[in-house]
Amino acid sequence: MATGIGRKRDADIAKDDALPFDLDKIDLRKVPPYGPKSEQAPRSVTMTKEWQVLEEGRGLIVGLVVGPFTRSEHHTKVTDELVERxxxxxxxxxxxxxVVCISGNMGGGKSATLNSLFxxxxxxREGDSGSSCTLASxxxxxxxxxxxxxxxxxxxxFPVAERREILAGYLRDYFRASHGTGDEEDGSGxxxxxxxxxxxxxxxxVALFKxxxxxxxxxxxxxxxxxxxxxxxxEILVKLFDWDExxxxxxxxxxxxxxxxTASTPGELIAQxxxxxxxxVDEDDGCTGAxxxxxxxxxxxxxxxxxxxxGITFLDTPGLSDHNQTRRRSANKYCKTKTHSIIVSDAARAKDDPMxxxxxxxxxxxxxxxxVIVLPKSDIIGDATMPPGTRKDKQKAKELRNQCQAAVKAAEQCEERMAKCEEEGDEDQAMVLNxxxxxxxVWVKYTDNREKxxxxxxRSESSKETIREKLQDLTHTTRPTPVFAVSNKLYNQHLAGFSPKxxxxxxxxxxxxxxxxxLISTFxxxxxxxxxxxxQITVIPSLLKRFALYTARTPLERKSDMEKYVLRPLVKYEEIIKGAIDPFAMALKERIVDPLRTEESSWIQSARALCERWEDANKTTPFLQLINRDGHRRGGKSGAVNMSGDLIALRSKKISGLFERAVQYHNSFEKSMLEELDDLAADMLTDLREDPNYGFVDLEPFLDYINTEKTRIPHAVRQSCQRILEGLENIQRKATLIDEDAYVVEAMAPVYKDVALLKAGKGPNKLPRPKCGWPxxxxNTFKQQVTRIDGIWAMVYTGVQSDVVALLQTEQAALNHSVGAVFKDFQxxxxxxxxxxxxxxxxxxxLQEELKVNLKQAEQHLNGPMRKAFDALWKEFH
Known part of the structure; x- marks a missing residue:
């Protein structure tokens, strides 16, 4: 619904759909610019009073436990370690x-959407038409x-090594574009x-070395x-590298x-x-500038x-499918850091695009x-367009159109009366009518706006519902994917202010x-x-218990007799971690790698049919051009082609299914590891309590410390398991999506290179002509390379296996470090x-006496105001 009549915004008038035809309500003064600061505060954890209580509480506790050490003249390695910790x-x-990554086609409205959010x-940066090619992340x-x-x-x-790779890539692209698309045999040269x-x-x-x-x-x-x-x-590369340096x-x-x-305004910074x-582009000659x-x-x-x-960082990268050396490299480097995604797309593409x-x-x-799916430019609609909708919606559209026509008629009649008054010389009445x-x-504009x-x-509701249903079928999530139909252009008009007409x-x-x-503010x-x-549950209680240990130092003559129980977990935890990861690794192999290996014959048959289709669709020169461009053609008369992408798509759906089923085993893997590590800590506590020395020394502070400190173990395990899930998602991406590091893309690179060299050539080193001819x-060679046993498809399942093994080895080492740190802290x-x-x-x-008093205050604050604030926060947002 349009912004209000005159200075009122539509929130003031939209409550009454049957607004009376009352000219006194129309204000002709300019509507002031809209201020985003007037919006309702987002539902953010960090903007609540409870969060402030927790933040201030942390500072208070730091002052209570560190203060005595700061004021004391007693300093040892132990006290320094406590303060540093x-x-x-x-x-x-x-x-x-x-990290919220915004993705979409060039000119699709990514920059405009970002600027609206800020x-x-x-x-x-936006171009003259409201869009700009993203050249770097x-x-x-x-x-x-x-x-x-x-x-x-x-x-x-880019670092020097990558810059050299980029320059070498540009030279390779140029050379192939110059020499790799002609064939002496067919006279095309x-x-x-x-x-x-x-x-x-x-x-x-020219841009770099003008x-x-x-x-x-x-x-x-x-x-x-x-x-x-x-x-x-x-010779050329050495020169390019020297210029680069x-x-x-x-x-x-x-x-x-x-x-x-640095700059004082966004425009000034963008200009710099x-x-x-x-x-x-140089203004003088229209040529490429530096x-x-x-x-x-x-x-x-x-x-x-x-x-x-x-704490939100927005990331705008070039398209992952971009074939430019710089843009593709930049996109691949930073896209992996994203935690959330905003996909900017028109409604048709969002509904049908597999990407x-x-x-x-x-x-x-x-x-x-x-x-989040964002559909920009949703405000553009033809005067005669009637989108899908209910009978009630269409009836209301008709009523609004009638109201608009009535307003137009009233304005025309007023204009006629005004013209008549001017003819009769009645200037006073003419001014009133004017x-x-x-x-x-203004009323005509308002009624027209309401109808549009x-x-x-x-239309927006219809488009959003269609997209949500399509994505629901694909993602199988319990909550539908949020879809927003936005209008950046009209939002900017509100920011600038406007006259009522x-x-x-x-x-x-x-x-x-x-x-x-x-919504983004809640990410x-x-x-x-x-x-x-x-x-609240782990870090602060653990820290306070460790300080309590320092204040409860108790000499123990037979320390070694009891210390053996504390040392025992140090020789067992790595075995437990390995015992949990090894079966998980085997499960992934059986549920992902082995099925992929048995799929080789079927994939080869599908790939052979695909190669034959490419042969039929592309004659000599177009086929060689495809090979020289790594199997990619953007469009044109022959249509778009992406050979590597088509090969990936042959089994991408099946691979995704294998990963989804395998990941279900992840929960039991995490649970079994947690149970065994918890038992290891529990056994240590039991052994300490059952030792004959237990009755002669006060170990309760240490046992309290253990009970609190061991909660770090589940946190470490869950963090590692989350990284494993993300790592498996990345492996799935490499197996199913068209990225630079995709297994098929990497496997096909030498195939394109080798096949591109198969041509007649010139001079004394000219190769003998094959019986079937070079084209x-x-x-034939391309098809053989793509469809051979232990070839392209083998690179997929061996790549998956290698990456899974590397992922689990990395996380096993990380778990050994983080869990080991807990047991070493016990010691x-x-x-x-x-x-x-x-x-x-x-x-x-x-120092110990002052610290005892302060620790009591810290625990009271932790279990009092801070606990109350945390419980309220958890209840509201969890």
Whole structure:
């Protein structure tokens, strides 16, 4: 529904759908700009008063337990370790990064959506048409604590080794585009070069090395690259590497790893980044200008904003399917860090694109509310368009149209009366009618907006429901995927303010931006709530018990007799971890790898049929062009082709099913490990209590410490198991999606390279012509390489097996470290309490006495106000 009549916004008038035709209610003054700060605060864990109680409580406890050590003159290795541990666990806690990755096609509205979410203007770069090609990954995060400028950007360049790989890749692309698409045998020669790739590579060199004569223009750059004798011509590469080194040294000032830019406004900052984030065009000659974008890995924007202040980082990367060396490398590098995903797509693509479905499916496996679908430009609708809807909806649309027509008629009649008054010279009445006409024009706009807004809402609801149903079938989640139909353009009009006659078609709320922002603001809730629970239940109690051990130091003459129980778990925990991981590894092998291995024959048959279809659809030159472009063609008369992608798609659905069923075994694996480790700690406690020395020494502080400290073990196990789940998701992605590190993509790379070399050539080294001719020989060889036993498909199941083994080995080592740290702390705590020497230093005695008093206060605060606040927080958000 449109924004209100005159200065009122539609929230004030929308309650009455049958608003009376009362011109007195129409205000002709300009509607002021909309302020996002007026919105209802998001339902965020960190914005509650309970969270503040927990934060302040942590600070209070730190002061209580560290204060006595700060004031005391008694310092030992033990006291220093206690203070350092407190500062590490409570003052500098590790918090999970919330990285929201926004993905979508170029020109789809990613930047516009980001800018709508921010309160600080257009921080994300937009082109003249409201879109901009993302040349490198952009990360938007909160301002640094010491940051003085409102806006700061850090430009990260690729390391030297990667820059050299990029340059070598560009030379290879250019050489293949120049020499790899023609065949002496069919007389095509150089006629079938790929000018688009050559132009792209030439543009890259001009952007980077315009100062050198060889690269002052694309023509000169092409001439320079045409001198290459091979795709890895050493002379040219050495020159490119030398230019690269000088360029980076000059730009960064020597040893700096980043370039830092600051500004007082977003526009000023974006202008400074032109030489790093855009393909610059010189105004004088229209040629490519100097820009370092081909070497830029990441641009990180830092500024103050309500969303980023919640700990949310937004990530905008180039498309993973982009074939540009820089953009593809940047996307692959940073996409893996995302915890949540916003998919910006038009309704048709979101409904039918398998990439959207796969992304939604993978992210939903990590937990609820991990993915959002955004449909931009939802405000565009034709005057005659009637979307699907109920009979009631369509009847209301008709009624609203009639109201609009009545308003138009009233305005026309008023204009006629005004013209008549002017003819008769009645200026006073003409002025009255003129004001009335201006109000009627506003009324016409309002009724027209109501009618359009109603039809837009009908279409949006229909589109959202269709997409939700489609994704529900694919993700099998209990909660539907959130879908938002947004209008960034109309939202910006509200931000700018407007005259009543230019009232936007949709209200602020109907643009869906406030709702989308509120949902995204809840993304950190799960992580922050778990962090609060870990601190309240485990970290702080464990820390206080360890301090209590220090105050309860008890000399024990036969310390070694009891210490053996504390040492026993240290030789057993690794065996328990291995005993849990080995069966899990075997289960994954039996449920994923073995079925993939038995699928080889069937996959080869499907791949052979696919190869034959490619042969029929692509004649000599198109087929060779495909091979030279790693099996990829964007479109054109022959249609889009992605050979590696099609090969992946042959069994992607089945592979996903195997992973889903195998992951179900994960819960029992986690449970069995936790039970055995818990039994190990429980046995230690039992042995200590049953030892004959137990009655002669007060071990209760140590036993209390053990009972509290052992809660760190489940936390460590769950964290590791979560990483295993995420690792398995990544392996599934490599087996089912078209990414640079996909198993099929990596396996096919040498096939494309080898087949591309099969051509007649020239000179003394000219190869003998095959009986079937070079074109058919290439197709035959390609099919043989793709469909051979122990070939492409073997790379899939061996890659899966290798990655699963590596993942579990890494997590086994991580568990050995984290769980081992707990049992080692048992030993160090026992040593600290059961010191064989009586405390005689008066300074240490005074320290212990003060600490005892403070520990009592700390425990009271932890179990009182902090516990109450945590329970309320858990009840509200869990």
């Amino acid at each position: 407190t500062q590490r666990d409570l003052l500098d806690p590790k918090r999970e990064d919330i 309160e600080n203007g257009s921080v994300a 952009n990360r938007f995060t909160k301002a640094q604590s010491e940051q003085k400028s409102p806006y700061l950007a850090e430009v990260f360049l 150089q006629a079938n070069t790929n000018p688009a790739i050559k132009d792209e590579v030439a543009g890259v060199l 100062e050198y004569p060889q690269c002052r223009s694309k023509k000169e750059a092409r001439h320079f690259l045409d001198g290459a004798d091979s795709e890895d011509d050493l 000088k360029l980076v040294k000059r730009t960064t000032g020597g040893g700096a790893k980043t370039i830092t830019l 980044l032109d030489g790093f984030a855009t393909e610059v 820009s370092m974008w081909p070497f830029v890995s990441l641009i990180e924007f830092r500024f103050h904003d309500p969303t980023t202040s919640l 959207v479905a796969n992304e939604a499916k993978l992210m939903s496996q990590r937990g609820p509310d991990r993915v 004001k009335q006409k201006r109000k009627l024009d 807004a109603h039809r837009i809402r009908m 230019d009232t936007p078609v949709l209200s602020v709320d109907e643009t869906a931006i406030p709702d989308l922002r509120r 950190p809730n799960e992580a922050r709530l778990n962090e609060a629970r870990h601190h 058919q020989h290439r197709k 160090s705590g026992f040593d600290m309490m059961c010191d064989t020497k009586v405390v005689s230093d008066p300074k240490e005695k005074a």
